[in-house]
Amino acid sequence: MKQIGKKIGRRKLKRKNQEEFAREIDTILDAIHDDILITDGTGKILKVSKSFASVYGIGEDYILGKTVFEMEKKGVFKPSIIAKVLESDQKVTMRQKNSLGRELIVTATPVRNQQGKIEKVVSFTRDLTDYLNLQEQYSALESKMEKYTAEIEELRSKIVTIEGIVGNSESIREVIRTINKIAKFDANVLFLGPSGVGKTMFSRFVHNKSNRSTGPFIEINCAAIPDNLLESELFGYEKGSFTGAGQDGKIGLIELAQGGTLMLDEISEIPLNLQAKILKVIQDKTITRVGGTREIKVDFRLIAASNRDMEELTAQNKFRQDLYYRLNVITIHIPPLKDRKEDIIPLVSYFIDKFNKKYSLEKSLHPQTMDKLLEYNWPGNVRELENILERVMLTSEGNKITKEALPQVILCSDKRGEAPPGCGNLMQALEDLEGALIKEAYNRCGTSVGVAKALQISQPTAVRKIRKYMK
Incomplete structure (x- = not known):
């Protein structure tokens, strides 16, 4: 009987173990x-x-x-x-x-x-259903992202990102659209427009959008260099080539543009005798230094700019026709600010923000001040607007700039934006701004060295300006 009892006990234990094992298997399967x-x-x-x-x-x-x-x-x-x-x-x-x-x-x-x-x-x-659905959604999302990325890139290409170029007018948008189309090609570009509209800024924009953006951008203001020095500045010179020439010679500005962009601003001011040499450089992409005989290969993208009527100059034989045709591959006209007044508000906003950051200010314009800025015709264009805003931000009292802080030339302009004779002029406005900057820098720095460093001018110039304005 004992043996039978043990067998029954073992069976029960075995059955119990099997049941426990089965429950464990079920638990595992469920998990x-x-x-x-x-x-x-x-x-x-x-x-x-x-x-x-x-x-x-x-x-x-x-x-x-x-x-x-x-x-x-x-x-x-x-x-x-x-x-x-x-x-x-x-x-x-x-x-x-x-x-x-x-x-x-x-x-x-x-x-x-x-x-x-x-x-x-x-x-x-x-x-896999949910996974496949997610995969489809992901693929659809990827497609949308590619589409949106392309659209964003297109929008970005239409929005000016280079510092100093701001505008909502259709004319400026058209300028930017044209630049976006032609920037990657090495064709010559000619910017035309009155002084102060930003031809240099737009030239830099072309350079930054081009395949030469990693190369140098060399800007030469042809009107700022005396005629007798212009050739040696552009082409460089060999040692001893003329009286006063450096002992080691000098590399020209054109050579410095190697692999990048050469911008000839105010190209209309180049003397006729030098225009022929410029034409040869454009055609052959070689230069010969003053006093030298060796031709030097140069590789650059040319951008020219002028505030004058180039066609009229060629008709008057004041500018070589063949050089004009070389420059006039792609011509872009930048309209004056008076013809695109919808750009004034975004430009004012940009410059206010710029000078607030530069001078650690917190200033803004009174609505009446903005009204006067919108009424004025801005003969000096964007440059005049920038200079006047910098002046009033530095010289006005309090953080709200009232219209009384504006120059008289703007205050007495009529509804057409024109100032009566004797009401003031741009040169006076620029001189007033220069004086304000010198006084501000001297009050902060206390020395001519500090003023020179702050305003990025030479110390002799700083001394002369301090004597003029700190009487």
């Missing part, structure tokens, strides 16, 4: 993200995980005890991967579509007995 299905060696379904119903839309009670072949016929599996394992006698991985139309990736692995015969088959199913 696994993938859906799991187990069959015997004939394809009869023995066990499924709880996630089976959510994946296949069929409850556990309905499918247990049936075969995968029956389920395949009912369209639950399309096709049945376990049927393929039983047929091929090896592990299989494949894409599958269930009766709910969900995309699945399934792997089925045979479990063999000691004789190598398939005893069970275990399949793991991963629902």
